Amino acid sequence: MATKRTPDQLPNPKSSMWAFIAFYLRFRRNQAGLSGEAMGRIMKVGKSKVSRIEIGQERLDWQEAEMIDKEWDTGGLFGLLVWYASLGHDPQWFAQYLDLEVRAGVISAFEAQVVPGLLQTEDYARALLISGDANLADQLLRERIERQLIFNRVSPPHFTTILSQNALEWPIGSPEIMRAQLARLLECAELSNFVVRVVPRSWQTGACPGLDGSFVRMSGDDFGEVAYAESPEGGRLVSAPPDVRKFHVRYDRISAKALPEGPSRDLIRQVMEALSE
Known part of the structure; x- marks a missing residue:
């Protein structure tokens, strides 16, 4: 009872x-x-x-x-x-976001400034986390790397990411750490359940909705579709269909500015080569 x-x-x-x-x-x-x-x-x-x-x-x-x-x-x-x-920003949303991430079948992420957490190397993630709260860096690093285990499942989620060129070029850690991180992106881009594209920083691209910030969309058989908008010290998990549709439109508009997969990989390689000079 x-x-x-x-x-x-x-x-x-x-x-x-x-x-x-x-x-x-x-x-x-x-x-x-x-x-x-x-x-x-x-x-x-x-x-x-x-x-x-x-x-x-x-x-x-x-x-x-x-x-x-x-x-x-x-x-x-x-x-x-x-x-x-x-409507409110709530740090507790991230715990629920992580639960949905594990259950998601499709994940689409736009990152304006850094490589998505699910694709970060350990050294890159450590350098990022130490720049925040160094006291919690080790714990947060373990949690971030454990999240990547979803890709080891028998049926891993399909992951699509669009990154701004800023995310490729912002110096994190050291040139060696950045080269290894960009190599990880290229490895993922060759896998069938990953799509990696880049929005180039150019006058032709100009302003785009991605300048407003990073966000993630997820869908799963048991929870439908949700979106997560990032913000300092919190975030917002959106589940109402009318609001989720706004993120669909935003993602499509960013996608229209992004390079196709092949040219995106070429740009990642160019940034890697520049780090060796």
């Missing part, structure tokens, strides 16, 4: 919008006399996930909110709550 939680063990609805959603979902479920299993049938999830949402360990997504609104005829209340909660 599940242990009944005290009010102190449940999310405080005054602490954040996500905590309010967890509180209100539990309140409405109990008001309707529904078990966690019955609630799960409405949301098309298991009762364990209903429990995790209600105690704040997971967050209600847009699709689940839509099913609740339809069943209870709320006028779209839960969908609106999720939408408002998603």
